[in-house]
Amino acid sequence: MKQNFTVRQGALDGVEVFLRVAQHRSFRKAAAELGVTPSAISQTVRVLEARIGAALFIRNSRSVGLTEAGEQFFARARPAFEELVAASEVARGLGQRPAGLLRLSAPRAVIPTLLELVTSFCKAYPEVEVELAASKEVTDLAAEGFDAAIRQGHLVAPDMVAVPMTPPFRLIVVGSPGYFAGFSPPAHPNDLRQHACLRWRRSNGALALWSFNDEDQPLEIAVSGPLIASDFPTVLGAALEGLGLAQVPEPLAAVGLRAGELIEVLEAYAPVRPGVFLCYPGRRQVMPKLRAFIDHMKNRTAGDGKVRVKAGAKR
Template sequence: MHRTGLTELEVVLAVAHKQSFRAAARELGMSATAVSNAVAGLENRLKVRLFNRSTRSVALTDEGRRYVERIAPALAEIQRASEEIASEPGVPRGTLRINAPNECATLLFEPLIREYIQRYPQMRLEMTSEPRMVDIVAEGFDAGIRLAESVPLDMIAVPLTSQARMLIVATPDYLARHGKPQSPDDLRHHHLIGMRMSHGGIYHWELQQNQQKFSVTVPPRIILNEMRAIHLAALSGIGLAFISDWFINKDLATGTLVSVMDEWCPYFGGLQLYYLGRRLVPAGLRAFIDLAKEIQRR
């Protein structure tokens, strides 16, 4: 029998059913002394005798009978719940809650999220996207997703994407009208599409060539706070955008957008899933981790 943690109640029901402390002990895999002590302990706390017992017989008192009638259905339901969970530990069911950066679901939908939902029909995936870094444990999330450099050191991390880099891009028409910048200094003569960060400041483009680093402080012509909006602004020909290649690979392949100053755009760590501890990882999260690793190996 799968133990629920309600040992004393299980003991009382077993003794009532078997009408014997020794028979109840054999059924529960306990010693007769442990069974006797469990019943005595519960009687002491309730201040009620549950059983009349002699050297030859055991029988419920009237109070014991009424007590057993009340607890038996509830304990049976708890038992069924415990056995159901324990019987299929590898079958994911329930809700998986993940905190992620804005627009992360868009990046991961193909194939990770789509395959996860299709493969595990009894799972519900709830992904909350926000720019701020949250305490996933305190706020009730099973896991978080962030860039590798932002993952807390006390968490276990699993790569979800390969390395990426921010690229400076514009439409061919914009570059035909304004020319291609060749160095960070040239950016002063261009219209830049800036990004407002969650803390309120404007993100300064971080460029690097060999060991030389450069932070772009040119005032943007337009400021937006969503990567999707920045992408659309770049496609409209407004100016130069600094955007992750995750969002623009198709545009680069078709020539809709053109990258410039690639030598100033270094690679950085990709997205990682992170969670607390290795012990008793929920089946739904374990399935998500395993699928992510499977996709990375393809």
């Protein structure tokens, strides 16, 4: 059977009134400072004394003094109340201006691509500290204390607000010129079974299959090769060294392709993946520090409507 509970009232009720009276040794001065009547002050103190179970003031027509219980209560309540007031001011400040610690969760492969954006943000908002935490693909933001996460489109939950950071990208297969000096380029994804393929292991422990689009039909190939890594940058680095072929997000390989250090193959079969998004739980929970980061990110938008960040991709 469901029980009815009520919130216990009065834990702090009357404490501020007591402190003002104790400080001024006057009900009238406390009333004037708080903007209420002396009778209201007197009633509040009586309720507080009844709840505590001890008289706090010695009162007569000429003066107000503290009882021993009042002295003890004043000595401990005053610093505690001042700390509560200070805590409230800190919280209020964080709710009114961009300040404090902004915690962002992102896959390790994405973090290097965010450095330029984060650097410019930190310079623009010196009261905000940014923490970039490498994490698994899907993080419980509330449970782990993050303000937002960087995720691929298909990993964004329906109840999350998602702000695009990059356009969609192709998942491409690349190898170094040195590798292709010893192997003929594959003409079809099935040809990869005769190639050394550099694989990556998902956060759930499974080896990722290589995905393709064959005449508008999805195709997945189980490949094999000399190296397994847990992130795209490591796989791409091995491909640059000529160890084998790698399937990586196109933005991650852009620099190597432009420099001639990588060669793309199987272009006609490259699938398109959603872009990268900054996502957070809901609009009503957005603190000024996160709103400032989102606005800063949008202000760095390129002509295609996406954020200018260095080439990078999410696992």
